Amino acid sequence: MCLMLAVAAAALTVVLVNAFxxxxxxxxxxxxxxxxxxxxxxxxxxxxxxxxxxxxxxxxxxxxxxxxxxxxxxxxxxxxxxxxxxxxxxxxxxxxxxxxxxxxxxxxxGTTWLFFxxxxxxxxxxxxxxxxxxxxxxxxxxxxxxxxxxxxxxxxxxxxxxxxxxxxxxxxxxxxxxxxxxxxxxxxxxxxxxxxxATPKLVDDLSGQVNAFLDSCAEQRVLQPSGCPFSAAMDRVQDDTIRWSIEDYPEVKVEPFKGNWVLSPLTGVAKLNVVEIDLFTGASVERELKQSFDFTGRLSVNDGHVTLTPVVEY
Incomplete structure (x- = not known):
């Protein structure tokens, strides 16, 4: 009886060890x-x-x-x-x-020690x-x-x-x-x-450069600011009355294109305040003119710095 119990216990041990x-x-x-x-x-x-x-x-x-x-x-x-x-x-x-x-x-x-x-x-x-x-x-x-x-x-x-x-x-x-x-x-x-x-920081930095460029254009007291996307054709004005301002600054958008980052076209509105002289009567007339403009820019990002080069086509 003891032998049978021992054999049964050994068999149960093999089953349990194999299972766990x-x-x-x-x-x-x-x-x-x-x-x-x-x-x-x-x-x-x-x-x-x-x-x-x-x-x-x-x-x-x-x-x-x-x-x-x-x-x-x-x-x-x-x-x-x-x-x-x-x-x-x-x-x-x-x-x-x-x-x-x-x-x-x-x-x-296979098995280990014949049983496992x-x-x-x-x-x-x-x-x-x-x-x-x-x-x-x-x-x-x-x-x-x-x-x-x-x-x-x-x-x-x-x-x-x-x-x-x-x-x-x-x-x-x-x-x-x-x-x-x-x-x-x-x-x-x-x-x-x-x-x-593009991150908000990039958009903010580029917007600052775009706005600074346009502000520098507006500071030019001429009808056709040099290198700028807006101008006016008028026959005769009082030069010291020419005042440009930016009515609407462009919204900057950066998009991927053929492995590079490019700016979407930049559009805005400039305003010109000037005194025009009538060629026939010589009368002075105050004018306020609004002009839509657009331009593009080349984007360069190097070593954590971003540079925008405006591109204006006439």
């Missing part, structure tokens, strides 16, 4: 622990994955940890046998309150995510500064993961975009596109 220690769930748990620790080497070894020809900035350290920081309510479910000593291992979790599931494929590769099963991830290739940005060559990806040659790049990633990108500088910025990658089959949906645009 030498199990597919245990391998998956170890994989997630490595991701949470930012230990890309361990995660890659467990996953038996090949690294594709892509930027590896997200495969280790803080950037890797950030990819799983938003994963919550993680639950490693019961494995589903698929035949040939393989199982599908579902893992459920939430990201920002949205439910997701990732399924890993594992296979039994050995499970390994079926070899695979890591997926990639694509990042592109308008008119820039870098961005922040999961808190890490990354290079985007010619405005784009591909990054090898572990899965599942949450990825966010943005761009910020004094003069140009792109708001945060996010994507959740649940598995390699959804990699094509994980593209992060950054729509860079």
């Amino acid at each position: 220690v030498f199990s597919p769930q245990h391998q998956v748990k170890a994989y997630f622990n490595a991701l949470e620790d930012g230990d890309g080497g361990t995660a890659l070894g467990l996953l038996h994955a090949t690294v594709p020809d892509a930027n590896a900035a997200l495969l280790d350290g803080a950037a890797l940890k950030a990819s799983v920081d938003t994963l919550a309510n993680l639950e490693i479910q019961d494995p589903i046998p698929t035949g040939d000593n393989r199982v599908d291992q579902p893992v459920s979790y939430t990201v920002d309150g949205v439910a997701h599931t990732t399924t890993f494929s594992l296979e039994k590769t 099963n050995q499970w390994s991830f079926v070899p695979s290739t890591l997926p990639t995510i694509s990042v592109d940005v308008v008119n820039e060559n870098e961005a922040s990806l999961n808190g890490t500064r990354v290079a985007l040659p010619e405005g784009k790049n591909s990054f090898a990633v572990f899965y599942p993961g949450s990825f966010e990108a943005h761009y910020a500088s004094d003069y140009f910025a792109a708001p945060v975009v996010e994507s959740v990658l649940t598995g390699p089959q959804h990699a094509q949906d994980a593209r992060l596109s950054l729509a860079t645009a």
